[in-house]
Amino acid sequence: MSPEVLGLVMIMLMVVAILIGFPTAFTLMSLGVTFGFLGMGFNVFDLVVLRTFFVMQNEVLVAIPLFLFMGYLIERAGILDELFHAVRVMFGWLPGSLAVATLATGTVFATATGIVGASVTLLSLLAFPQMMKAKYEKTFSAGAIAASGTLGILIPPSVLLILYGFVAGVSVPRLYAGAFLPGFSLAGLYLGYIVVRAIVRPKDAPKVPKEMREKLPPSATLLLIVRGFVPITALILFVMGAIFLGLATPSEGAAIGALGGVLLAAGHRRLSFPMVRESVFLTVRAAAMVGWLLVGSSIFAAVFARLGGSAVISTFVTGLNLSPEGFFWVAQFLIFVLGWPLEWTEITIIFMPLFLPLLAQYHQRFPDNIATDPFFFGIMAALNQQTSFLSPPVAMSAFYMKGVVGKAITLNQIFMGMYPFMAIQLLAMGVLWLVPWLAYGPADAVFGASFR
Secondary structure (H helix, E strand, O other): OOHHHHHHHHHHHHHHHHHHOOOHHHHHHHHHHHHHHHHHOOHHHHHHHHHHHHHHOOHHHHHHHHHHHHHHHHHHOOHHHHHHHHHHHHOOOOOOHHHHHHHHHHHHHHHHOOOHHHHHHHHHHHHHHHHHHOOOOHHHHHHHHHHHHOHHHOOOOOHHHHHHHHHHOOOHHHHHHHHHHHHHHHHHHHHHHHHHHHHHOOOOOOOOOHHHOOOOOHHHHHHHHHHHOHHHHHHHHHHHHHHHOOOOOHHHHHHHHHHHHHHHHHHOOOOOHHHHHHHHHHHHHHHHHHHHHHHHHHHHHHHHHHOOHHHHHHHHHHHOOOOHHHHHHHHHHHHHHHOOOOOHHHHHHHHHHHHHHHHHHHHHHOOOOHHHOHHHHHHHHHHHHHHHHOOOOOOHHHHHHHHHHHHHOOHHHHHHHHHHHHHHHHHHHHHHHHOOHHHHHHHHHHHOOOOO
C-alpha cells in the first residue's frame, strides 16, 4: 500500500473512530503512530518526540489554563449570581428585561472566560426559573439562554482563538482585537431581536410581575451594581486592555486575570481552600484535555503530511479550480457541518491544519484578497462554529441546557428557540463578509495595517 493511500485510510479511520465515541486525543496519537510506523518505520518515534516538545514549548498556550482558572474561580465563587442580580436590576426597565439581563450576563461572562458549557449551564440555573415565574414563552427563554452562553466562543479571551492562533501561526492579540467588534456586534443583534420581540409579542416576554420586582432604595441599587457589575467588568477591561495595547502577552494577561479572579473571590468573602482546590481540579482537567488534543493532533498532522495525504487533498482541491471566495465558503460550510458531531476544540485542532495549507496556496496567488487571509478566515471560522453550536440536530448548547432544566422543557422546544438566533448568526456572518472592517479596523488600529 502506497504512503498516500495509508494517509487517506488513516484520516477515514480517524473520522469513524471519533464518531463512534473513542477518545479523540488518544485516537489521533494511536493512528498517527501506527500508520506512521507502517509508512515511515522507526523514524515515526523521533517525529512523535519532536511534535510533543513543539507543543509543550509554545508559550501562548499557557494562557489557556490561566483563563480557565479565572473563569472557574468566578463561577465557583458565585460572582456570576451577583452579576445576574445586578444586571437584572440595571435593565429592569427594558422590554424583555429578564432575557436582556441573561444576554448581558452571558456577554460579560464570555469576556471573563471561554467556558461555553459553564456559561450555558449557569445561565440555565439562574435565568430559566426566573423566566418561567414571569411567564416567559419557553422557546424564547431557551433560545436567549443558549445563544447568550455561546458568546464565549468568539468574544475574547476566546480559548478557540488561542488554539487557532497556535495552529495557524497568527498573532493571538491581533485575533482578539479582530474578534472584539464582531463579537459585541453579534451581542447587539441579539439584544435588538430580544427587545423587538418583547415589544411585538409581549406575551412571549411579559413585564416582570410586581411581586418579583425588587424595590430597592437608590443607595442599595448603587451598591448592588458596584458590587456585582463593576469589579468583574473592570478586571476584564484591564486584562483585555493590557493585551490589546501590547503591555502584556496573552499569557501574562491571563496570569493577571487569574490573580484578579482570586482577588474578586476574596473581595466577595468566598475565597476558600475547597473552592480553590475544585477550581484547580476543573482547570487541570479541561487544560489536560486540550493539551493532549494538541499533542495528538500535531502527531497526526505531521504523519499525515509525511505520508503525502496533504498533497493528495491539495491536488484534489486545486483540480476543482475554485476561486478564493469559493474555497473560503466551501471550507466554512465544512466547518459548520463538522460542528454537528464534533466540539469546536476538535475542529480547530484537527481539521483546521487540513484547510490552512490550502489557504496558504491561495494566499500566494491572491495575496490581496481577504478570502485568503488566515486572520480573517479565523475570525469567520470562530463565528461559524458558534453558529454550529446553535444548530440542530446536535446543538451542544441545547444538551447543556437540557441537562440542567430536565423535564421542564423538551429538546425540540430548545431547538425551536435556537432557530431565530441561528438566523442572526448567519446574518452576522454575511455582515462580516460584506464589512470586513469590523475585524480589520480594531486590529489595524492597535497593531498596524495588515497585508492589505
